[in-house]
Structures are given as structure tokens and as C-alpha cells.
Amino acid sequence: MLARVQASFDRQAMMTTLGVEVIAVEPGRVEMSLRHNDRFTQQHGFLHAGAVASVLDTACGYAAYSVMPPESAVLTATYTINLLAPAAGERFTITGEVVRSGRTLVVCRGEAFADGDERPFAVMQATMTTLVNRPGISG
Amino acid sequence: MLARVQASFDRQAMMTTLGVEVIAVEPGRVEMSLRHNDRFTQQHGFLHAGAVASVLDTACGYAAYSVMPPESAVLTATYTINLLAPAAGERFTITGEVVRSGRTLVVCRGEAFADGDERPFAVMQATMTTLVNRPGISG
Amino acid sequence: MLARVQASFDRQAMMTTLGVEVIAVEPGRVEMSLRHNDRFTQQHGFLHAGAVASVLDTACGYAAYSVMPPESAVLTATYTINLLAPAAGERFTITGEVVRSGRTLVVCRGEAFADGDERPFAVMQATMTTLVNRPGISG
Amino acid sequence: MLARVQASFDRQAMMTTLGVEVIAVEPGRVEMSLRHNDRFTQQHGFLHAGAVASVLDTACGYAAYSVMPPESAVLTATYTINLLAPAAGERFTITGEVVRSGRTLVVCRGEAFADGDERPFAVMQATMTTLVNRPGISG
Numbered sequence: 001m002l003a004r005v006q007a008s009f010d011r012q013a014m015m016t017t018l019g020v021e022v023i024a025v026e027p028g029r030v031e032m033s034l035r036h037n038d039r040f041t042q043q044h045g046f047l048h049a050g051a052v053a054s055v056l057d058t059a060c061g062y063a064a065y066s067v068m069p070p071e072s073a074v075l076t077a078t079y080t081i082n083l084l085a086p087a088a089g090e091r092f093t094i095t096g097e098v099v100r101s102g103r104t105l106v107v108c109r110g111e112a113f114a115d116g117d118e119r120p121f122a123v124m125q126a127t128m129t130t131l132v133n134r135p136g137i138s139g
Numbered sequence: 140m141l142a143r144v145q146a147s148f149d150r151q152a153m154m155t156t157l158g159v160e161v162i163a164v165e166p167g168r169v170e171m172s173l174r175h176n177d178r179f180t181q182q183h184g185f186l187h188a189g190a191v192a193s194v195l196d197t198a199c200g201y202a203a204y205s206v207m208p209p210e211s212a213v214l215t216a217t218y219t220i221n222l223l224a225p226a227a228g229e230r231f232t233i234t235g236e237v238v239r240s241g242r243t244l245v246v247c248r249g250e251a252f253a254d255g256d257e258r259p260f261a262v263m264q265a266t267m268t269t270l271v272n273r274p275g276i277s278g
Numbered sequence: 279m280l281a282r283v284q285a286s287f288d289r290q291a292m293m294t295t296l297g298v299e300v301i302a303v304e305p306g307r308v309e310m311s312l313r314h315n316d317r318f319t320q321q322h323g324f325l326h327a328g329a330v331a332s333v334l335d336t337a338c339g340y341a342a343y344s345v346m347p348p349e350s351a352v353l354t355a356t357y358t359i360n361l362l363a364p365a366a367g368e369r370f371t372i373t374g375e376v377v378r379s380g381r382t383l384v385v386c387r388g389e390a391f392a393d394g395d396e397r398p399f400a401v402m403q404a405t406m407t408t409l410v411n412r413p414g415i416s417g
Numbered sequence: 418m419l420a421r422v423q424a425s426f427d428r429q430a431m432m433t434t435l436g437v438e439v440i441a442v443e444p445g446r447v448e449m450s451l452r453h454n455d456r457f458t459q460q461h462g463f464l465h466a467g468a469v470a471s472v473l474d475t476a477c478g479y480a481a482y483s484v485m486p487p488e489s490a491v492l493t494a495t496y497t498i499n500l501l502a503p504a505a506g507e508r509f510t511i512t513g514e515v516v517r518s519g520r521t522l523v524v525c526r527g528e529a530f531a532d533g534d535e536r537p538f539a540v541m542q543a544t545m546t547t548l549v550n551r552p553g554i555s556g
Contacts, residue, residue, distance in 0.1 A: 013180045014187035041152045042197075043278045048153035049215050050193020057189055058181075076188050077383055078405050080219040080358055080497035080542055082524045084517040100501040100536055104382055105355055105407070107499045107540065109526075119517055123524065125497055125542040127356050127405065129383070139182045216522055217544050219358035219403055219497055221385045223378040239362040239397055243521055244494055244546070246360045246401065248387075258378055262385065264358055264403040266495050266544065268522070291458045292465035319430045320475075321556045326431035327493050328471020335467055336459075354466050358497040417460045 001027065004070065005062045008139030012058060020055050028098040030062045036090050047087035049122070052094070056081060056110035056124040059096030064106035064128035065139075067098055072130045073137045077105065079126035087121060089114030096126075104130050140166065143209065144201045147278030151197060159194050167237040169201045175229050186226035188261070191233070195220065195249040195263040198235030203245035203267035204278075206237055211269045212276045216244065218265035226260060228253030235265075243269050279305065282348065283340045286417030290336060298333050306376040308340045314368050325365035327400070330372070334359065334388040334402040337374030342384035342406035343417075345376055350408045351415045355383065357404035365399060367392030374404075382408050418444065421487065422479045425556030429475060437472050445515040447479045453507050464504035466539075469511070473498060473527040473541040476513030481523035481545035482556075484515055489547045490554045494522065496543035504538060506531030513543075521547050 005025050009015060018040065023031040032055055040051040057076055065074040096110040110124035131137055144164050148154060157179065163170040171194055179190040196215055204213040235249040249263035270276055283303050287293060296318065302309040310333055318329040335354055343352040374388040388402035409415055422442050426432060435457065440448040449472055457468040474493055482491040513527040527541035548554055 008182045011182040012187065013178050014189055017178045039152050039156045043147045043150040044212070044276055048151065048193060050153055050189055050196055053192050053196075054187060054189020057192075058187075073183070075225075076222050078219065078221040078356060078385075080217065082217040082516075082542060082544060083215050084519065084524055086214075099499075099540055100538075102501065107356075107501055109540070123516055123526070123542065125499060125540065127499060137183055217495060217524075221377075221403060221405060223380065223385055238360075238401055239399075241362065246362055246495075248401070260378075262377055262387070262403065264360060264401065266360060286460045289460040290465065291456050292467060295456045317430050317434045321425045321428040322490070322554055326429065326471060326475075328431060328467055328474055331470050331474075332465060332467020335470075351461070353503075354500050356497065356499040358495065360495040361493050364492075415461055 001066055005066055008065065009062060011139060014054055015058060018051055018054060025066060028063055028067050030059045030066065030096045032059050032094045034092045034094060044086065049083050052087050052112050052122050053081050055094045056096065056112055056122065057126065059094050060108035060110045060124060060126040061128055063096035063098050063108050067101050067106065068130050072132055073134060073139055075129045075131055077127045077129045079124050081122060081124045083122050085121040087114065091115055106130065140205055144205055147204065148201060150278060153193060154197060157190055157193060164205060167202055167206050169198045169205065169235045171198050171233045173231045173233060188222050191226050191251050191261050192220050194233045195235065195251055195261065196265065198233050199247035199249045199263060199265040200267055202235035202237050202247050206240050207269050211271055212273060212278055214268045214270055216266045216268045218263050220261060220263045222261050224260040226253065230254055245269065279344055283344055286343065287340060289417060292332055293336060296329055296332060303344060306341055306345050308337045308344065308374045310337050310372045312370045312372060327361050330365050330390050330400050331359050333372045334374065334390055334400065335404065337372050338386035338388045338402060338404040339406055341374035341376050341386050345379050346408050350410055351412060351417055353407045353409055355405045355407045357402050359400060359402045361400050363399040365392065369393055384408065418483055422483055425482065426479060428556060431471055432475060435468055435471060442483060445480055445484050447476045447483065447513045449476050449511045451509045451511060466500050469504050469529050469539050470498050472511045473513065473529055473539065474543065476511050477525035477527045477541060477543040478545055480513035480515050480525050484518050484523065485547050489549055490551060490556055492546045492548055494544045494546045496541050498539060498541045500539050502538040504531065508532055523547065
């Protein structure tokens with residue numbers, strides 16, 4: 001399972017471009033990290049919400065994928081993100097975990113933390129879809 | 140107003156990095172465009188939802204900003220994105236428009252279209268906050 | 279199709295209890311109405327967001343159901359509601375319409391209007407699931 | 418604070434109509450309970466999502482209110498609810514808790530449990546607004 005997650009993650013060019021690292025993967029939970037980068041900021045100099053959302057989405061997606069049957073692929077159906085404070089910091093820890101998985105939908109929650117802060121600066125509630133037997137779509 | 144939006148947009152390094160262009164700005168409505176780029180893809184080779192969400196968020200943000208008092212700054216409080224189909228195509232048109240603006244919150248809707256498709260492949264419902272008189276925060 | 283929607287609606291005791299009426303049903307779009315009722319208010323005397331959300335959810339659900347195959351059942355997977363102003367008024371018009379329907383998920387948007395106001399006081403973005411061949415579940 | 422929450426709750430006719438009880442209130446966390454009632458069902462005989470959403474919304478609202486200054490009033494700006502399974506059961510426990518509170522917005526998470534189930538059948542991510550000094554609006 002870990003190998004499947006890592007292999008799929010490695011194919012996400014967006015994650016490479018953002019410089020995201022996979023920190024931990026266990027069944028139903030994924031942790032990633034992201035560093036501040038001036039190329040991905042918004043107008044006030046903080047990391048753009050879109051960069052944070054990309055990683056939260058990916059963390060939730062792989063948390064869901066980690067509990068899906070091996071032959072599945074995962075797609076994001078929808079998510080809601082709340083930005084509780086600006087993404088101010090040097091290093092961001094981003095987690096995704098499964099709340100409950102159903103036949104085709106897996107619901108996850110994600111949290112983003114700046115540096116050593118114990119309170120998240122962003123939270124996500126995401127709905128992932130399990131795809132099975134779609135030609136050309138895997139991972 | 141147009142100058143304020145463009146000036147703030149130009150300070151979003153994330154938009155430059157993604158190669159986003161402002162196509163049109165009018166009070167309460169903003170249109171942007173984005174091209175497919177292999178550096179921002181997900182594991183199936185389509186544009187990552189995070190790239191699409193970043194531009195939808197920015198389009199909604201500036202739609203809101205365009206109806207705020209000149210001395211305000213805009214921040215995203217929360218948004219929900221639905222991904223209706225993969226971001227398959229060469230050129231994406233992304234719109235944001237104000238549904239209703241209140242004292243501190245402005246609610247917007249965004250839509251993303253691939254190439255000439257008239258049906259959106261992604262839709263957003265976003266809540267923007269008006270910041271007034273926050274030292275160091277403008278635009 | 280109209281008969282299927284009406285038959286399913288008639289089985290929703292919640293709609294009878296709230297006094298909701300179906301005003302119009304066409305493929306992909308449903309309109310309902312709701313009256314102010316002191317039994318369903320929040321602490322400031324306005325209609326409770328939960329009453330409005332119930333009807334928006336149902337309107338979106340039947341908009342989705344109206345484009346599903348006849349043997350399907352519809353369930354709400356997730357929705358986001360924005361409350362743009364209090365539900366102040368006597369009679370509320372609530373619409374749901376399909377944005378795009380996929381293999382198992384149908385995404386809808388809903389709007390709620392008070393009396394003659396042309397601006398919605400609440401908007402919803404909803405994701406409906408198509409259920410097929412689930413014993414004991416229809417409509 | 419407990420008295421303020423209870424007093425405001427008692428003014429929500431919707432909660433009386435649904436038969437909701439306040440089980441516990443502490444700073445930043447509220448727990449409520451709701452019983453199955455045939456008057457509030459959807460078309461398959463389960464409790465309508467709108468009834469569950471109403472109580473989740475109220476639980477999140479009072480969790481937020483419990484950490485606001487005494488002279489504030491609370492309004493729901495937006496929430497996202499995921500329905501992970503039908504509301505099947507006799508007695509439902511519904512919790513709301515504050516994730517983080519800012520100057521005017523308080524973000525909360527809610528969970529709904531059926532009977533003795535330890536996994537939630539519904540989860541909410543909600544954004545509450547603090548109102549200060551609005552004539553005629555308190556609680």
C-alpha cells in the first residue's frame with residue numbers, strides 16, 4: 001500500500017513543483033510537508049491558499065487511496081477548505097485522514113500547521129471517489 | 140478599481156508561476172485564463188485540482204475585491220470546490236462573480252471551463268472577508 | 279418523471295411537517311416554496327437555517343433525481359450552504375438545478391429567495407449520489 | 418456562559434419542535450441529542466438530513482457562541498455537511514466544537530452519531546460570524 005501511494009504521489013508533477021515531501025503514510029492517514037516558497041505566494045506575501053489547498057487535497061486523497069482496494073484509482077469529488085489564519089511560516093505540516101469510507105465515496109479531514117503551532121491554520125473536509133476499472137486511469 | 144485589482148494580482152507570485160492571465164474585470168466579476176502545464180499535473184496527467192482551485196479562488200477573491208471600499212484588503216475565509224470532470228484541455232477559462240456582498244463577508248461563485256466547453260468542469264462557492272485598516276495588509 | 283419526483287417528495291414527512299410545496303419540476307430543475315412558521319425559527323425570530331437548508335437540499339436532490347435513470351434512488355452526499363442574510367420574510371422560493379451529472383454523482387446549485395427579493399438570501403452547492411439496485415431503497 | 422447558551426437555545430423554536438436537548442456545554446464545545454421522529458423523515462424513512470444539519474448547525478453555533486464576548490450574537494455564515502451514512506437509529510448524539518476563533522469568524526467542526534456507534538454518520542465544517550452591537554440582535 002505504501003508503495004502504491006508513493007508511486008502515485010511521484011506521478012503528481014504538481015507536488016514536485018511545490019516541493020512537497022511525504023512524511024508518513026499509514027492506513028487511513030497521510031502526513032506531508034511543504035516549505036514557504038516565494039514563487040507560490042499571494043498578494044500579502046503569505047503562501048497562496050491554493051498551494052496549501054493542493055497539498056491538503058493530495059494528503060486527503062492518499063489517505064482515502066490507502067484504504068481503497070488495490071485496483072482502484074482516486075479522484076477528488078469536492079472539498080471545503082477553511083483558512084483560519086494566513087499561511088505564515090517556513091515549514092508547513094499537512095495531514096489527511098479518513099473519517100469514514102463507503103462503497104464509492106471516502107470522506108476525509110485535513111489539517112495544515114505552520115512551524116511548531118499546535119492549532120491548524122487551515123482545515124479541509126473532502127469527499128474522494130473510488131474509480132474502478134476505468135481504462136487509462138490508475139493510482 | 141481595475142488598477143487596484145491588477146496591482147494586487149501582479150503581487151500574487153502564485154499567479155505568475157501558474158501563468159495565469161487576467162482577461163476581464165468588471166464590478167463584481169472577474170475572468171482569468173490558465174494553460175495546461177505539465178509541471179502542475181496530478182497522477183493521471185490532468186491539471187491538478189489545486190492549480191484550478193488556486194485560480195478559481197483568486198478570481199472569486201478579486202470579484203469580491205472589486206466591490207469593496209478602496210481601502211480594503213481581501214482574504215479568503217472558506218470555499219467549496221466541486222470537480223465535475225478532470226481538467227482535460229489546453230486552455231482553461233475561469234470566472235468569479237459576486238453573489239451578494241455583506242458588511243464584512245462577500246459570497247462569490249466561480250466556474251472553470253476547458254477549451255470551448257460550455258459546461259463547467261469545476262465550480263466554487265467562496266466566502267471572502269473584507270479587511271479594513273490592518274497594518275501591513277492591503278490589496 | 280414528474281410523477282416519480284412527486285411520489286418521492288410525498289414520502290418526505292419532513293417536507294409535509296415544514297409545509298413545503300412543489301411549485302415546478304422540469305428536467306434538471308425544481309422549484310419549491312416554504313412559508314414562515316414560528317415553530318421553525320432560530321433565536322432571533324428568523325426562520326432557522328436548518329429549515330431553509332432542508333428545502334434547498336430537497337430541491338437539489340429532486341433536480342438531480344429528475345435526470346437520473348428511472349430505477350435510481352437519490353441520496354445527498356454533501357452540500358455547502360452560504361447564508362447571505364437572515365431568512366426574513368413571509369414566503370420563500372427555493373430552487374435547485376443540476377450543474378452537471380456524472381456516472382454516480384450529480385452536482386447541483388440551489389438558491390433561496392425571500393418574498394419578492396431578486397437576490398438570494400441563501401445559496402447551496404450540493405453533491406448527490408445515484409443509488410441503483412439497493413434493496414429497499416427507491417425514490 | 419452556560420446560562421447565555423441555554424437562554425439563546427431556548428429561544429430557538431426549531432430546536433423545541435425537533436425535540437432537541439442540550440446535553441453538555443463547555444467553553445468551545447457543545448453536545449446535543451435528538452430522537453428519531455417520523456415527522457422529520459426523508460423518502461426512505463430515515464431522519465431527513467435537514468433535521469440532522471439543523472442540530473449540527475446549532476451545536477456548532479453555540480460552541481462558537483460559548484467563546485465569544487458576552488455582548489455578542491452568533492450567526493451562521495456557511496457550513497459544509499457530509500452525510501456518510503443514512504441517519505438510521507433511535508437516538509442521535511450531536512457535537513459541535515471550535516477549531517479556531519478569529520476576530521469576527523469562528524470555525525467549528527460538528528459530528529453526529531447514531532445510538533452507540535463510535536463512527537459519525539455525518540460531519541460538518543462550519544463558519545460562524547460574531548455580531549456585535551446590532552440593534553435587536555442578541556444571543
